[in-house]
Amino acid sequence: MKFLTTNFVKCAVKSCDASEKSFPLKYEECQLQSEEQEFNPAFIVSMLDRIDWDALVSVAADLGNRSIPAEKPENIEQNEALLRELHSLLLETQIVEGKMMCQNCGHIYYIKDSIPNFLLPPHLAN
Amino acid sequence: MDDVHADVRTRYEKLTEPYMDCTFKFEVVEYQGAKKAKKEQIRIIDSFKYLGLRGKIRLSNPAQVFTVLQSYSIEADLCPRSEPDYCWFGRQVGLSARSHGIVDRYEIAKRPYFGTTTFESELSLVTCNLALVKEGQLVYDPFVGTGSFALAAGHFGGYTFGSDIDFLALKGGRPGQKDIKRLKDNFKHYGTQTKFGDVLCMDFTNSALRKDLIVDTIVCDPPYGIREGLRVCGTTNLESAKLTENKLIDGEKAFLRREYVQPKKPCTLDFMLDDLLRFSAERLPVGGRLCFWMPAADDEDIPRLIPQHEKLELIYVLEQSFYRWSRRLLVYVKRDGSYTGKTVTKEERAHENNFRERYFNRFI
Numbered sequence: 352m353k354f355l356t357t358n359f360v361k362c363a364v365k366s367c368d369a370s371e372k373s374f375p376l377k378y379e380e381c382q383l384q385s386e387e388q389e390f391n392p393a394f395i396v397s398m399l400d401r402i403d404w405d406a407l408v409s410v411a412a413d414l415g416n417r418s419i420p421a422e423k424p425e426n427i428e429q430n431e432a433l434l435r436e437l438h439s440l441l442l443e444t445q446i447v448e449g450k451m452m453c454q455n456c457g458h459i460y461y462i463k464d465s466i467p468n469f470l471l472p473p474h475l476a477n
Numbered sequence: 478m479d480d481v482h483a484d485v486r487t488r489y490e491k492l493t494e495p496y497m498d499c500t501f502k503f504e505v506v507e508y509q510g511a512k513k514a515k516k517e518q519i520r521i522i523d524s525f526k527y528l529g530l531r532g533k534i535r536l537s538n539p540a541q542v543f544t545v546l547q548s549y550s551i552e553a554d555l556c557p558r559s560e561p562d563y564c565w566f567g568r569q570v571g572l573s574a575r576s577h578g579i580v581d582r583y584e585i586a587k588r589p590y591f592g593t594t595t596f597e598s599e600l601s602l603v604t605c606n607l608a609l610v611k612e613g614q615l616v617y618d619p620f621v622g623t624g625s626f627a628l629a630a631g632h633f634g635g636y637t638f639g640s641d642i643d644f645l646a647l648k649g650g651r652p653g654q655k656d657i658k659r660l661k662d663n664f665k666h667y668g669t670q671t672k673f674g675d676v677l678c679m680d681f682t683n684s685a686l687r688k689d690l691i692v693d694t695i696v697c698d699p700p701y702g703i704r705e706g707l708r709v710c711g712t713t714n715l716e717s718a719k720l721t722e723n724k725l726i727d728g729e730k731a732f733l734r735r736e737y738v739q740p741k742k743p744c745t746l747d748f749m750l751d752d753l754l755r756f757s758a759e760r761l762p763v764g765g766r767l768c769f770w771m772p773a774a775d776d777e778d779i780p781r782l783i784p785q786h787e788k789l790e791l792i793y794v795l796e797q798s799f800y801r802w803s804r805r806l807l808v809y810v811k812r813d814g815s816y817t818g819k820t821v822t823k824e825e826r827a828h829e830n831n832f833r834e835r836y837f838n839r840f841i
């Protein structure tokens with residue numbers, strides 16, 4: 352699972368939809384791997400429109416990375432150093448194993464073999 | 478052909494002006510026609526003499542190619558009609574990916590990873606083409622399986638995500654295979670690895686994608702319940718649901734453990750399709766497309782089985798037929814607030830699309 356994907360997923364339990372605490376999930380006991388990918392600044396810039404910056408900062412902190420600025424900087428397009436850092440974080444960082452916890456309902460999801468599993472037990476599904 | 482000439486004669490002067498002195502050649506391209514004798518082709522080409530092109534004719538690498546397109550229909554005796562139904566005349570501006578051998582290159586057997594549900598190469602590419610997948614888009618297949626649509630979307634430049642309820646399909650490998658391959662390896666094989674987003678294991682009806690994430694395009698082949706399960710998370714046995722909720726293993730809640738396997742229960746195609754339309758209407762931007770395949774037995778009142786959503790306009794219904802059943806590629810476009818369609822969910826549809834049951838009863 353790429354770091355980027357953590358910015359797209361919330362708790363799957365329907366009754367958590369309304370709660371702001373269900374996104375982002377809290378990442379724990381994660382095993383990371385770096386997988387090299389060609390640097391494409393235009394792609395990172397285009398993805399930024401879809402990215403929730405606060406969530407990005409908070410998940411980065413879960414994984415021990417505190418170097419991302421708390422506020423989304425202006426003119427990122429011209430900031431190559433930051434674009435490279437985002438590239439390495441969003442696209443090259445793979446979470447191979449780990450836990451994701453919903454901070455609203457406390458449910459725990461697992462990442463196994465690089466694949467996050469959001470299937471729900473019967474009492475939480477509908 | 479007479480109509481084509483009548484039309485071309487009224488306006489060719491402006492159109493041919495820039496190409497009067499270019500090297501050129503003519504081509505006659507037919508759909509379903511009988512192969513034409515050289516003489517007949519030349520007769521058609523000569524009939525355009527009045528264009529007065531002054532350039533040299535060059536058969537290989539001409540600067541311009543002028544093409545006569547003819548479409549024939551097939552008679553009851555399976556032979557093409559003698560006259561075409563439609564004719565067009567035009568200047569070639571580009572050729573489709575098909576002419577670069579794409580269908581052959583994406584043949585299923587040539588991929589590192591595939592399975593029993595893998596959708597055929599040609600129609601996966603056609604589906605993504607009709608979905609208008611292009612560079613820079615976020616494309617999502619909610620029933621990704623072995624990822625035929627995702628791979629095709631990646632080819633057209635879409636950044637692709639997929640999800641599936643079947644963890645093993647995502648994890649990859651085939652029985653007896655030592656070197657385990659998965660969807661990502663297919664992207665690597667075709668040199669499109671930068672277009673592979675991720676695959677997630679989830680039940681589409683309990684989605685983990687955040688509500689405000691904009692997905693540009695949705696392409697999929699929903700489960701029919703034949704080669705794969707048509708299932709959602711849950712159990713029909715409420716007793717056992719209660720039990721798992723409270724079950725402890727080593728003092729820990731069983732359902733919170735890494736090894737816990739979430740039970741699944743059957744659901745209906747209609748339920749899944751209604752959810753697919755609702756989901757798409759919520760996440761697609763205006764102009765974004767949803768393309769998926771719907772199976773049905775041939776003797777059903779098929780138009781009345783097609784789901785509708787008030788914000789999605791159904792623009793194409795394209796049929797592929799099999800013995801006693803067929804499936805249709807449905808192409809919907811998300812419209813803005815001024816569009817008022819009618820939502821037709823399973824409650825309002827004439828009857829159930831119980832394709833799975835019909836299939837196993839051989840459509841009798």
Ligand SMILES: C[S@@+](CC[C@H](N)C(=O)[O-])C[C@H]1O[C@@H](n2cnc3c(N)ncnc32)[C@H](O)[C@@H]1O
Pocket residue numbers: 594595596619620621622623624625626640641642643646679680681682697698699700701705706707708709710
């Ligand atoms: C017809 S197959 C699609 C195959 C895919 N196009 C391919 O190329 O392999 C349907 C898929 O839907 C999955 N599926 C069934 N129920 C599901 C659900 N509730 N949520 C997500 N996926 C589901 C099945 O596991 C199966 O892989």
Ligand SMILES: [Zn+2]
Pocket residue numbers: 362363364367373453454455456457458
């Ligand atoms: Zn939750």
